[in-house]
Amino acid sequence: MDEPLIKVQSSAGETLIKANAEGLRVLAERLLELAGPGIRSGHHLHLDAGVDLEDGSSSLVLERADSL
Known part of the structure; x- marks a missing residue:
């Protein structure tokens, strides 16, 4: 994997939002x-650069x- x-x-x-296949799965799970x-x-x-996201990403x- x-x-x-x-x-x-x-x-x-x-x-x-750009992601490889595994990254898309992680987003879907979240x-x-x-x-x-x-x-x-x-x-x-919260998804942050250097932790959950690639360096240089926007948070x-x-x-x-539910009110939307």
Whole structure:
């Protein structure tokens, strides 16, 4: 299995999320976690450069918002 690689770039009102196959799986798992039963609106996950994301990435916050 490959190492998950995820890069987030933001500019001019647009955000690009690039990832290899394993990185896309990791993102999908995080989104499914937020969509799970018992998770309250407002619960969020931070993905940061050099930790969850490739160096040079913009930080990314995934948040459940049931009021949308």
